[in-house]
Amino acid sequence: MDYKVINFNQKYSLFNDRWSPKVIAEMNDYQFKLVKVKGEFEWHSHEDTDETFIVIEGVLQIKFRDGIVNLKQGEMFVVPKGVEHKPVAENEVKILIIEPRGVLNTGNLENNELTAKNNVWI
């Protein structure tokens, strides 16, 4: 068994590309992914799963068709499955995403220019 602790800041130091989630751990068939984002993402949804956002550093806004949330460090939000959302960040924000293995970052938009390679571990 590997007794190596996962340190978010150490992992964040390993990459600088944005909107490109990196897998750092698995729990059963779920993955923990770190991502750095800035700017506006695409409207999208995940038809088969909820998606959890935890902000590690910075401020993340998640827009919905009929509402909005502003998440800062030490805060989380679970986007229900099937609900359209659009992440937005005025300044760079570091996020931890938790969702089942295999979920694409752009959800129903499978070949968007922002669609990132899946299952990239760091």
Add this chain to the structure above:
Amino acid sequence: MDYKVINFNQKYSLFNDRWSPKVIAEMNDYQFKLVKVKGEFEWHSHEDTDETFIVIEGVLQIKFRDGIVNLKQGEMFVVPKGVEHKPVAENEVKILIIEPRGVLNTGNLENNELTAKNNVWI
């Protein structure tokens, strides 16, 4: 839809009992639970699931039969299913636990004095 952000520190302000996880959110059939711990927990395992620990504040030690990890703020560890472990904290530590709905805190020890009521929401 409820657009209320979950703030860990605000939730921690709502309770002071230790070793008694409080549910703050669900993602599909998984739960996010906050817990405050200090001292030594029982050796136990979860036969059917991995279990994720994220330290929000303080230092958590997780002992294994053949190893140990020390987790501080901003660090996480996934205990694989079936692996005996014993959480220990010299000083109070605030933890976020992620695991499937229905998992008992004492795992295979179902009626231990430290077995907490399950599915308690705050």
